[in-house]
Amino acid sequence: MSRRPYVRRISTTTWYLKKKRDLVHMIQELTSLFVGIYGILLLWGVKALSEGPEAYGAFLEALTGPLSLAFHWVAFPLVLYHAISWFNVTHKAMPIQRGEEFLPGKYIVGAHYVVWIGFSLVVLFVAGVF
Amino acid sequence: MSDLQLELEILRYDPEQDQEPRFQTYSVPCQEEWVVLDAINYVKDHIDSTLSYRWSCHMAVCGSCGMMIDGEPKLACKAFVRDYVNKTVRIEPLANFPIERDLVSVLDDFMNKLRRVKPYLIRKEEKPLSEGEYRQTPAELNKYKQYTLCINCLCCYAACPQYALIPEFIGPAALTMAHRYNQDSRDQGRAQREEETASHEGVWDCAFADACSLVCPKHVDPASALQQMKITSTVDWYLEHLGMGGKKS
């Protein structure tokens, strides 16, 4: 009896197209690109701010252009999806044990949303929205 | 009395004859309450005795009947045939492992990785027997109990896209077993285990696809264990590099 194990090869470029679960995972992973782009955008804004009112004005002006608006229409929902899909699994990464039992995951997830909304309100307030 | 007919399309591979695997279809008269393992046993007993596969307990305890059923890693003894009527069901050995023969996978890779994470209690110093047993409260037990339920069926490895792409990845079940001991109040071996678990081949190869937890027949939730280990190993790394006492034990 000779052993001759057979190894099934998978495609390293198209493997995620075979199963819906993997495809959804890859989409979640890809949305992180837009989180990254938002980060760069923020740094760009901070840099413009440090260069004076004129540079910052130009930065704000650029944001209102059609290209920028088109980008935001695509990026914002994807970043939102990224944030929500992460928040919804936070209870797995940081379970809280109280006595013998674990706190139901919904409280941990909920706390993230509360903090998120809180921070967003502060940012909007500082930005003078209300 | 057979209630329903199941078409099984089973992967066959004979290392002495076949260059590559092929599929063979069997028509199996099943009873309503049968699981897929019963149908496979029927094939072995009544149609084709050359079929090779692993099983033992028939009650989701031994973990040996993990296989791909209709593309999903499942325990054949826990998958009911009534969920697969009116279609041809593909039965393959667990994905991401080499095929030894038919539905039998080569599991050496997992066995070696399991050994590497030291899945046993480690004490810096054993206390003498005369001092009695190591006692534990129910709360301390609950902290890791869920992770003890793993039966090493390896469905999680078959579902994990990261293991499929990076064979060096230690993977869900072995890392979860490391976490189980790290969480045990009697254990002092986390620093030793982190040599492996916090390495590149350890938890950092996990992309949190959550597939392992979705397919786990025992609801062990390996993905949660791995994410917790990422946090702990990050904290341990900072403590060590800031010279603040280093890792726990």
Ligand code: FES
């Ligand atoms: S035969 Fe033991 S787990 Fe299925």
